Amino acid sequence: MSITTSIIPQLAAAKMASRAINRLEDNSRKKLTSSIAIALRAHTQGILLANQQDLLAMQKANPLYDRLQLTPERITAIADATAMMATLEDPSGKKLSETTHLNGLKIEKITVPLGVVGAIYEARPNVTVDISVLCLRSGNAVVLKGGSDAHHTNLFLVQLMQEVLTSNGLPAETITLLPPQREAVAELLTATRYIDVIIPRGSQGLIDFVRKNATVPTIETGAGVCHTYVHEKADLAKAAAIVVNAKTQRPSVCNALDTLLVDEKVAADFLPLLIPGFLPFNEGVYADEKAFAILSQKGYANLNHANEDDFGREYLSQNCSVKTVNGVTEALEHIARYSSRHSEAIITEDVAVAETFLHEVDAAAVYHNASTRFTDGGEFGLGAELGISTQKLHARGPFALEKLVCEKWVVRGAGQVR
């Protein structure tokens, strides 16, 4: 396909296809989802061959190589996740409110599929299946713009899912894969006539590009600059276990700890408790004056003086910053200033202070006496998710199946006029 070819005909076909999947009953959508899981398992060899074509074009040293690579185990995991989605409750067709007007009109607000979801993501073939299945399951069509590095794999996966669609009497265009050229993105981002919502999934650069250029409404899944605040009335042993977990259990993810705030009244007692947990893992700690003094006195090695830009920074590594504060007010100010509004925690045995923190911190998820690592669709009981939304409209926190719908007012009358 020439890069000058418009994708508008593809988007129009996807829009038309969205009417067919909207018409499909939930049981049929469940069956479709299960059939895709079966097809994925049955075609493991074909998927691996297609994936091999993409892998051959990439250097093994490329940090994207591991994300691009599929293995029999990974394909099984994708198929298992797909089969699980068949068991989830349908988010569409739910009655949200029901009233009767004085004139007798019956006014209902219900959930309905969004229509056509546009997904823009990088070279991760599992996302191709995850997003497609979440969309089908909730009655939506989907238009995929995956990373060009994964195009052979994506093409095979999409054709496989399209065969399941057509053999169930649905248009293949219900799942539409766009050409890998970048030019397709610009058209997709402004196709308000055909695309109902855009979901960018990937690096901050990708998300910023989408935010700047999209006129179609978007749901962003943003970075996590996460704080844990150890209050003066914290149980220090509990606090240490939580902080070590939040930082070290999986540091590459968005809900891992970036900045530890500790009350100056307990800093000298608390920070040394971290050293056993931190030392084997951490590459470096960026500490303010007081924390630096305490940690260096205890012989902690990987220590740096924190600069202004060490706060409000998403580390995505074993590194973190540490700041002492003189109480909950300063902790709240710091979080208001530096947080990306993802996940924020307070550790304290003082319930009143904890409730103030939970009420006043502006974030998708706020915690009392627990690790921020729990911000996750599965942990929150929502099933598979598309990411953690740090924006405020429509979806906030884990963005899962339940949010792939919108509202519709349905009014039934007997001739009423105004």
Added chain:
Amino acid sequence: MSITTSIIPQLAAAKMASRAINRLEDNSRKKLTSSIAIALRAHTQGILLANQQDLLAMQKANPLYDRLQLTPERITAIADATAMMATLEDPSGKKLSETTHLNGLKIEKITVPLGVVGAIYEARPNVTVDISVLCLRSGNAVVLKGGSDAHHTNLFLVQLMQEVLTSNGLPAETITLLPPQREAVAELLTATRYIDVIIPRGSQGLIDFVRKNATVPTIETGAGVCHTYVHEKADLAKAAAIVVNAKTQRPSVCNALDTLLVDEKVAADFLPLLIPGFLPFNEGVYADEKAFAILSQKGYANLNHANEDDFGREYLSQNCSVKTVNGVTEALEHIARYSSRHSEAIITEDVAVAETFLHEVDAAAVYHNASTRFTDGGEFGLGAELGISTQKLHARGPFALEKLVCEKWVVRGAGQVR
């Protein structure tokens, strides 16, 4: 204020103020709302004088003059609407879900204020009060960018409301009025650090400008291209009453009828029924071949042959277009192609056909046997509204107090780690 002065310090102060109004309990917010209503009544003369300054700068023939002009009656109406808002239920602090993780974590999803709402609108001083009070009532701060033609009036109204705020111990910046210069808009639209949502309210030109330039998430209240479809099994007398009402009761609003679709099997019987209702009001009908033949044979005078662009057009006047269709499928195709997804109706006595229509039409509000004129916050039981949202995310249909909140996950633990 110089037009080169940045508004960022004002936006930062509004952000800080949003934390105080978020902290305020609902009873205090109710009291604040009532106090504003009292202040508006007490300062009617001052408001009129300020308004007079704006009116003197505008030609009376300007179509905006009437919207800009306040009268004692209009001020009373604004104060009454404000007093009514004190009686509405608080949309924040509602528990949306509650689960207990297997590990004992208590996970709640609650509603919380959005934070800072940015409002961009034209020279309508009533909007200054409406939006401010809706925001305060729901625990939000608000940043107002009103039309420059109304700046003296807006300044007086905002200072009046700010006096109520400060005498109740709240920061004046909870309601922030931006300078009237256009330059302020560009900064507001991209201030993602300080503004949580932008609400544009006004012409399609204003909304398109905001959509194109905003990086802050927006909630659009768009145009209404509304259809009413008269099915072959319609009660024709009922259908005529509904169609006449939808077109003529208040043609200047977004939920008024733009295109009448009529089944060709009943067109010859139905269209003449409209003539008594339409003739005294209508300026012109744009009819397709078959409808033209029927109406001209009956002596209808204001008749034009419909062109392609007479469909999908928002008339906002007594004009409309009429098209004959060969059944519900063609009606659905026409609506899918031309609708702005605002309000769409079917008139029929066949319940199965009606349910198909209600399910398949993609619009904020769908009707069976009723006038589309009912799409309105008040009529739907939501109270005052900021407009009708025709987008799908967050708010769809009447955008009222209940949607000035977002979600927050609150997690309470006892030391849980992952």
